[in-house]
Amino acid sequence: LAEELEWERxxxxxxxxxxxxxxxxxxEELQSMKQQILAQQEEERQAHLMMQKETYAQQQQQLEQIQKLQEQLRLQLEEQKFRQMYPDRDL
Structure with a gap:
């Protein structure tokens, strides 16, 4: 009986x-999966961040173009006003 109990133990x-x-x-498999998912999420986050930076850079460029055009229009309007006020003068 003792041997049987020992064998069962x-x-x-x-x-x-x-x-x-x-x-x-x-x-370990779950930990590995978790690491892969975290790495993938980080990659996606970095890609999204790069896209946001590119979009921001494009928007900045567009804003600068708009500001240049506004300045050109402002100068043209001033010139027009001047010509209307002094039609006989050359600029």
Whole structure:
């Protein structure tokens, strides 16, 4: 009986060790998946950030063009006013 109990105890111990190894393996796989997902999210975040920077740069360029055009229009309007006020004068 003592031998049988010892054998069962050892069987239970082996089963627990196998279960522990399986759980450890699953945890490692999950950790690996988590790292891959985090890396992918970081890549996507970086790509999104680059797109935002490019969009911002384009908007800045457009704004500068608009401001230049506004300045040109302002100068043309001043010139027109001057010509209307002094039609006989050359600029």
């Amino acid at each position: 050892q069987e239970i111990q082996r089963f627990r060790e196998q279960e522990q190894l399986l759980v450890q393996k699953e945890l």
